[in-house]
Amino acid sequence: MTGRRSLGARWRRHRPLRTRLAAVASAAVALVAVGVCWAAFLVIRHELYHQLDLHLTQSATLVQQQNRDDGPQVVYGECVFLSAPACSQIVPADPARDPSAPYPLAVTAPVREVATGDRAPYYSNIGVEGHPARMLTTPFGEDRALQVALRSDTVQQGVRRAAWMLGGVGGAGVLLAGALGYWVSRTGLAPVARLTATAERIAATRDARHRIELPPGPPGRQDEVTRLAASFNTMLGELEQSVAAQRQLVADASHELRTPLTALRTNAELLSRGDRLTPAQRERASGALERQMREVTRLVGDLIELAREEEPQPLLEDVRLSALLEHGVGTAREHWPAVGFTVAVEPAAQPLTVAGVPARLSRLLGNLLDNAAKFSPPGGPVEAALTAHGGGCELTVRDHGPGIAAEDLPHVFDRFYRADAARALPGSGLGLAMVRRIALAHGAEATAERAPGGGALFRVRFTGATAGEDEQGTTAHPPD
Numbered sequence: 008m009t010g011r012r013s014l015g016a017r018w019r020r021h022r023p024l025r026t027r028l029a030a031v032a033s034a035a036v037a038l039v040a041v042g043v044c045w046a047a048f049l050v051i052r053h054e055l056y057h058q059l060d061l062h063l064t065q066s067a068t069l070v071q072q073q074n075r076d077d078g079p080q081v082v083y084g085e086c087v088f089l090s091a092p093a094c095s096q097i098v099p100a101d102p103a104r105d106p107s108a109p110y111p112l113a114v115t116a117p118v119r120e121v122a123t124g125d126r127a128p129y130y131s132n133i134g135v136e137g138h139p140a141r142m143l144t145t146p147f148g149e150d151r152a153l154q155v156a157l158r159s160d161t162v163q164q165g166v167r168r169a170a171w172m173l174g175g176v177g178g179a180g181v182l183l184a185g186a187l188g189y190w191v192s193r194t195g196l197a198p199v200a201r202l203t204a205t206a207e208r209i210a211a212t213r214d215a216r217h218r219i220e221l222p223p224g225p226p227g228r229q230d231e232v233t234r235l236a237a238s239f240n241t242m243l244g245e246l247e248q249s250v251a252a253q254r255q256l257v258a259d260a261s262h263e264l265r266t267p268l269t270a271l272r273t274n275a276e277l278l279s280r281g282d283r284l285t286p287a288q289r290e291r292a293s294g295a296l297e298r299q300m301r302e303v304t305r306l307v308g309d310l311i312e313l314a315r316e317e318e319p320q321p322l323l324e325d326v327r328l329s330a331l332l333e334h335g336v337g338t339a340r341e342h343w344p345a346v347g348f349t350v351a352v353e354p355a356a357q358p359l360t361v362a363g364v365p366a367r368l369s370r371l372l373g374n375l376l377d378n379a380a381k382f383s384p385p386g387g388p389v390e391a392a393l394t395a396h397g398g399g400c401e402l403t404v405r406d407h408g409p410g411i412a413a414e415d416l417p418h419v420f421d422r423f424y425r426a427d428a429a430r431a432l433p434g435s436g437l438g439l440a441m442v443r444r445i446a447l448a449h450g451a452e453a454t455a456e457r458a459p460g461g462g463a464l465f466r467v468r469f470t471g472a473t474a475g476e477d478e479q480g481t482t483a484h485p486p487d
Contacts (some may be wrong), residue, residue, distance in 0.1 A: 026192070033181075033188030040180025044173040051169040055162045056141070060130055063143040066093040067155045071147060081111060093157045094135065098122060100150040111135070112154050118144050122152035132159065139163055198236040205239075215247040271299045325360040326368055328400060328472070332393050335372035339389075343380040347388045355395035359472040363449045371445040374438040375404040375465050382408030382463065399470040407462040411455060419455045442467070 070082050074097065082095035096110050100122035105114075113133060120126035121144050128145035133156065140156045147153035205217050218240050274296040278289065329352045336348045361368075379389040383406045390405045411419060420443040439455075442465075446453040451469045458464035 029185075029188040029192035031188075032191050033185040036184030036187060037181040040184060041177045044177035044180070048170055048173045051173075052166045055165050056159075059141050059157065059159060059162050060143070063093065063130070063141060063155050063157060066095065066157070067143055067145055067153055070095045070153060070155065080106065081108065093155045094140075095153065095155050097147050098152045098154060100152070112142065112156055114154075118152050118154065121146055122150055198233055202236050202239050205243075209243070215243050215250055218243060268303065271296065271303065274299065323362050324365055325473075326363050326365050327358070327360050328368075328393055328402065328469070329357050329359070331365070331368055331372060332391060332402065335369060335376060336391055338373065339376040339380060342377070345385055346380045346383050347386065348376070348380075349388055349390050351390070351392040353392075353394045356393045356400050358474045359393075359395065359400045360474070361400075361449065361451075361469050361472050367445050368449065371442050371467065372402070372404075374442050375467075378438055379404050379406035379408075379463070379465075382406050384408060396468060397470075399468060399472040402467040402469070403464060405458050405462055405464045407458075407460075410457050410461055411463045413457075416455060416457070420453065 074080070074082060080097055082097065094111055096112055098110070098114050098118055099105065100119055102119070112135070117126055117129070121128060124146065128143065131142050131144070133140050133142050135156060135158065139159045141159040141162070142154055142156035144152055144154050208217055209215055274292050277284070277292045278296065284292070332350060332352065336350050339346075340348050376389065376391065383389055387407045389407075390403075392403045394401050394403070420439050422437060422440040443453045446467050449469070450471055451467050454466045454468075456464050456466070
């Protein structure tokens, strides 16, 4: 038994799914076809013999009604012809009472038992002068038995004809089952075969632009395999976008790093010839080198943070946004002394807290404030506000600079994207991209729009803000 199971397991492993599905479907349909044909054959044979048995019963009843004497006799002995009436003979229980003339039908011990009442009436198949016949043996009065026989040639021919016909139908059903099983396996698994071929092609070429061809039809009426293929196409689309985004990130990062790295190398080479420089020149070169190293370090750090998909759970704290805003604006005033920063916090938003990483939220706010200060005119104000909004709160930062052009508005949060007006300003184009990444990681939404009256307005909407117990129980900003 174990050997048979292992043989079956090896067969399943080494046969394609299409072959196994075709074999199972064909076997199931063939089994049903053969079963139906066999059942039909049994019913037809039973009905044919039942009609013959009814004829024998009627003949026996007629003989019993027409023959009332007590002696054994042959009522009718010419049943060789198909059109002749049934052979009938009365057999006594005692063989000594048999007539001198031989019986046309064979008299056996069961016949004597029926005559004595020791056996019930029965039907049997016999031969009469080389022809098949059906015989009924039943009691006849006291101590006698009546035998009635009819030729069964037509019944047996009908049974054989039915067997051949149903056998042919069953064979055709088996062939049709095989054809249907093969067709079902080909059509049903065609999307799977295309999916496999596409996956193998992508693995060989590393090109995620390939797609699986889907059969035509409304999307709501697709089968499970077609939906699987559609989901695989969707996954390939996401993979293609991810690969394209990674390639674009590498290309953009290479482009942004090329200038500071070139400047770093130039200043390093200049400082290597320090004996030829004056003290003032060495000091300027050293300062430039230090600034460029900070810029490269900041750029690499931003890239690493942008690659982070979610915030580490152990670092999450309840952060009071009002305190975070006050601290962020205070830090921005130190970095941008020529810009006037204002803070407005609604009383309802004063106790609100969100679960997050304080350092990351400080970075979000700092990037928004730095971006606003960068585009503000000298002495122009930057307005920061915190308001309660529905079940959460909204943080807004507005400047009074030139604003955002309509063609730049959809791209302000893209990595390394810089509008034409910002190319002359310092920065790498990653600040607002980090704002969106940090907001998404904290379940918030960052948007940008053109402010009424000029300038740019940035909104960060937090949906999971809750009221803190007290100001001391929450974190305002990360430790220095």
